[in-house]
Amino acid sequence: DAGITQSPRHKVTETGTPVTLRCHQTENHRYMYWYRQDPGHGLRLIHYSYGVKDTDKGEVSDGYSVSRSKTEDFLLTLESATSSQTSVYFCAISESGGAADTQYFGPGTRLTVL
């Protein structure tokens, strides 16, 4: 299994509070991704990074920001959490973004916004 950890694994928070989720990898892969998974919507890309300090938006980026100051860490921040951001969040990595690159996923973080 690829060395990907996510923290926290579960979090319950209140509307309006800031939340930061962390993804940590030990594979030295260049690309890192954040997805959310919701019933009826499948997995949707929030943001991704193609190198330290290099990030781009995905399909559902509104209300989320990301940062990547080190190769191994990719942070997802909800500046002011809303109930619509209740979801399961997955981090993924891939080595170089090439056509032959497999994506490897972390175990997920279940976030509940009350």
Add this chain to the structure above:
Amino acid sequence: KQEVTQIPAALSVPEGENLVLNCSFTDSAIYNLQWFRQDPGKGLTSLLLIQSSQREQTSGRLNASLDKSSGRSTLYIAASQPGDSATYLCAAYTNAGKSTFGDGTTLTVKP
């Protein structure tokens, strides 16, 4: 905008049966297509990746095919086992960062 559809949403088969899962996509300009397995409460595990220039990939009892002209991919599972019970997702990648996932097919293999 890329759309990915997986039909059926759920499938139940007896152990030992061969089966096919379907994935269709609307934009044929894909980078690659990947099949994943997801067990309840877990992350996704990569099964097979087919590059846009390839027609199929095989791993053990699994075989995935890709037909870009028709916008279809299939995952063939031979001699199904109860341990194959899971949700299977396909994802179409249009470049290294952009992916579109289907909603998945939930497979139940009965002993």
